[in-house]
Amino acid sequence: MKKKSVGSTLFDSINIVIMLFVVIITLYPFVYVASVSISDLYAVKTNKVFLYPIGFSTEAYRRILQDPRILGSYWNTIQYTSVGTLFNVVFTSLMAYGLAKKSLTWRRPILLVVSFTMLFSGGLIPTYLLVMKLGLIDKIWAIVFPSLISTWNLMVMRTFFEGIPESLSESAYIDGSNEMQTFLWIIVPLSKPIFLTMGLFYAVDHWNSFFSALIYMNTPSKFPLQIILRNMVIGNSMTLADDTAAGIYGITEESMKTAVIMVAVLPILFIYPFIQKYFVKGVMVGAIKG
Amino acid sequence: METVTPIVKRDRRSGFLDYFLKTLKKDRKLLLFILPGILYYVLFHYVPMYGILAAFKKYTVAEGIWGSPWVGLRYFQMFFNGFDAWKIIRNTVLISFYNLVFGFPAPILFALLLNELRDNVFKRFVQTVSYLPHFISTVIICGMVVTFLQKDTGIINILLNKVFGIEPIAFIFEQNWFRTIFVSMHIWKNFGWGAIIYIAALSSIDHELYEAATIDGANRFQKILFVTLPGILPVIIILFILRLGQILNVGYETVILLYTPVTYETADVIDSYVYRRGLLEINYSFGAAVGLFKSAVAMVFVITANTLSRRYSDTSLW
Numbered sequence: 001m002k003k004k005s006v007g008s009t010l011f012d013s014i015n016i017v018i019m020l021f022v023v024i025i026t027l028y029p030f031v032y033v034a035s036v037s038i039s040d041l042y043a044v045k046t047n048k049v050f051l052y053p054i055g056f057s058t059e060a061y062r063r064i065l066q067d068p069r070i071l072g073s074y075w076n077t078i079q080y081t082s083v084g085t086l087f088n089v090v091f092t093s094l095m096a097y098g099l100a101k102k103s104l105t106w107r108r109p110i111l112l113v114v115s116f117t118m119l120f121s122g123g124l125i126p127t128y129l130l131v132m133k134l135g136l137i138d139k140i141w142a143i144v145f146p147s148l149i150s151t152w153n154l155m156v157m158r159t160f161f162e163g164i165p166e167s168l169s170e171s172a173y174i175d176g177s178n179e180m181q182t183f184l185w186i187i188v189p190l191s192k193p194i195f196l197t198m199g200l201f202y203a204v205d206h207w208n209s210f211f212s213a214l215i216y217m218n219t220p221s222k223f224p225l226q227i228i229l230r231n232m233v234i235g236n237s238m239t240l241a242d243d244t245a246a247g248i249y250g251i252t253e254e255s256m257k258t259a260v261i262m263v264a265v266l267p268i269l270f271i272y273p274f275i276q277k278y279f280v281k282g283v284m285v286g287a288i289k290g
Numbered sequence: 291m292e293t294v295t296p297i298v299k300r301d302r303r304s305g306f307l308d309y310f311l312k313t314l315k316k317d318r319k320l321l322l323f324i325l326p327g328i329l330y331y332v333l334f335h336y337v338p339m340y341g342i343l344a345a346f347k348k349y350t351v352a353e354g355i356w357g358s359p360w361v362g363l364r365y366f367q368m369f370f371n372g373f374d375a376w377k378i379i380r381n382t383v384l385i386s387f388y389n390l391v392f393g394f395p396a397p398i399l400f401a402l403l404l405n406e407l408r409d410n411v412f413k414r415f416v417q418t419v420s421y422l423p424h425f426i427s428t429v430i431i432c433g434m435v436v437t438f439l440q441k442d443t444g445i446i447n448i449l450l451n452k453v454f455g456i457e458p459i460a461f462i463f464e465q466n467w468f469r470t471i472f473v474s475m476h477i478w479k480n481f482g483w484g485a486i487i488y489i490a491a492l493s494s495i496d497h498e499l500y501e502a503a504t505i506d507g508a509n510r511f512q513k514i515l516f517v518t519l520p521g522i523l524p525v526i527i528i529l530f531i532l533r534l535g536q537i538l539n540v541g542y543e544t545v546i547l548l549y550t551p552v553t554y555e556t557a558d559v560i561d562s563y564v565y566r567r568g569l570l571e572i573n574y575s576f577g578a579a580v581g582l583f584k585s586a587v588a589m590v591f592v593i594t595a596n597t598l599s600r601r602y603s604d605t606s607l608w
Contacts, residue, residue, distance in 0.1 A: 005509060005510070007509070007510070007511070008509070008510045011406070011510065011511075012406070012408065015403050015406055015407060016407070016412075018403060019403065019404070019407065019412070019416045022400070022416065022419075022420065023415075023416055023419050023420075025478070026419050026420060026422060026423060026478070026482070027419060027422075029434045029438070032438075032445065033434060033437070047443060047448055050445055050448070091326050091327055091330065092327075094322075094323045094324075094326060094327065095323060095324055095326070095327030095328075097323055098320045098323030098324035098327070099324065101320055103317070104317055104320055104324070105313040105316065105317055106313065106317075110324065110328065113328075113331065113336075114331055117331060117335040117336075118592075119589050119592055119593065120339070120585055120586075120588075120589045121335065121338070121339075121585055122335070122337075122338025122339045122340075122341050122342055122581075122585075123338070123342065123564070123577075123578060123581030123582060123584070123585050124561070124564050124565060124568065124569065124577065124581055125341075125344065125564065125568050125569065125574050125577040125578040125581050126338035126339070126340075126341025126342055126344060126578055126581070127334070127338045127341070128569060129338075129341050129344065129349075129351075129574060130333075130334070130337055130338050130341055132351070133354075145330070145334060146334050148330045148334070149327055149330055149331070154327075178319065179319040179320060179322070179323070180322060183323070204425060207427070208425075208426075208427030208428070208429075209427075210427070210428070210429050210543070211543055211546075215565075215569060226427055226429040226430075229429050229430065229433060230429045230432075230433070230547065233429075233433035233436060233437065234429070234432055234433055234436050234547055234548075253443075254437065254443050257433065257437055258437065260433075261430055261433050261434065261437075264427070264429075264430055265426060265430050268425055268426060268427075269422075272422060272425060273418070276418060276421055276422075276425075279421075279425075280421070280486055283483075283486055283487070284486065284487075284490055
């Protein structure tokens with residue numbers, strides 16, 4: 001029977017307190033924002049809300065959801081995310097599979113060329129000039145193409161494909177299948193987990209992205225959610241009051257801001273519990289390989 | 291149907307072009323797979339490298355890179371002779387340094403403490419909660435930060451005022467607060483996610499080592515010090531070295547979202563400077579020059595870091 005020392009028990013108690021503190025620090029911002037967004041407008045204005053909602057009002061949400069900028073940008077983000085992720089997964093997996101084949105003559109040089117891009121890049125201005133010259137400014141392709149393949153994801157996928165025995169594809173050849181058919185009908189079904197993980201990685205990235213839209217999109221109707229969010233909550237010039245809801249909606253500035261934040265963050269919060277384990281696995285695979 | 295692919299031999303009589311075409315023919319089935327990707331890398335990664343030339347020319351959009359006149363190092367001189375260079379380099383390094391000093395140990399400590407929890411259900415709960423900030427977009431987090439720190443309505447100021455009697459501070463507009471805000475934000479966002487690797491490393495420590503320590507009479511804290519820590523030390527060192535390689539990459543999205551002209555003094559980093567002065571103010575050549583400077587120096591850091599890492603273990607980016 002092991003005797004636990006006093007110090008050990010004390011440590012355990014303190015540890016639990018620390019962990020609870022960590023949980024509170026992590027969750028409190030969301031709880032606060034959620035509470036303010038549904039609280040009575042006057043209570044918010046007089047700073048009465050700090051943890052739980054005081055009174056009840058969906059006024060802020062009503063105004064938000066009627067604002068065409070917000071709905072429009074939501075739809076934009078959905079479009080950019082789905083198209084972008086589709087292209088990402090298709091092209092990354094194709095290249096990863098090709099690079100996984102040891103018989104490829106130029107395999108080494110290509111890997112070098114690809115890896116070098118993690119080391120050095122042209123920089124913001126040259127890339128921007130290129131996108132401009134290609135005529136992609138203000139089009140969805142400016143968001144999809146420049147980050148079409150993430151080298152990190154590419155390498156992770158390649159490692160995964162390398163783990164699939166050659167004998168599988170070889171027996172497919174013997175049965176008369178060509179490379180693409182082998183890929184589509186044998187490899188892909190086997191690789192569902194990695195496709196799912198990669199898809200999630202890319203999708204979350206697209207959903208949260210704002211900088212590429214910031215530099216490449218000029219028409220407000222094409223802005224994704226994050227840009228609108230930024231304009232409303234942070235403002236894009238010197239003072240915070242510029243361009244935010246304050247000027248238009250008066251009393252409900254803080255209610256407005258918190259409601260906008262909630263609207264932007266709820267999808268992530270909803271799917272988070274279901275997808276987080278895929279991400280963790282993905283990181284572990286990537287890290288252990290690296 | 292061939293299952294053994296012949297190796298293409300380079301023949302002295304035929305030239306390189308022939309060799310190249312032969313390899314293409316041999317690998318033609320795989321071309322469809324790798325060609326789009328190669329095109330992507332060439333177009334969006336290597337062509338911009340050519341665009342770096344804009345840093346050495348007086349670039350105008352109409353003339354393009356070819357047509358613009360050569361000016362050599364003029365823009366580099368402009369940058370280094372001005373007042374900004376020192377400021378933004380200093381800011382970049384300082385913020386990176388604070389991030390390192392405070393942000394690097396945080397996930398390690400968290401992983402260590404988490405590992406000591408007895409209840410697995412609680413452990414998993416805390417872990418799952420800790421990853422959450424990683425998935426929230428930078429814009430949302432900055433939005434929350436701005437809301438919390440607002441002078442009149444921000445909860446931090448209300449707390450300071452009501453509980454401690456301190457006058458409200460407009461945090462976002464105070465130079466001296468920027469770095470603290472920035473680093474705290476990043477720790478909040480990344481500590482849980484960064485801990486994943488350490489947690490994995492912790493679970494791979496051989497249990498027999500712990501048992502041996504118990505037999506030798508080690509108490510709990512001694513076990514942590516002499517078994518756990520050394521067990522994850524290799525991971526710590528490698529991650530530290532790789533992190534050093536990233537020292538110039540500070541997280542410009544956050545900077546751009548949170549800084550204001552009032553706080554440029556402490557907040558402006560190299561990337562945000564290139565964005566503002568180079569892109570927004572349409573000084574393409576100047577922006578390209580500063581960007582090139584940063585890419586070159588960053589490359590030196592990354593190569594050094596990877597060489598060190600590879601020498602210490604087998605781990606590196608390639």
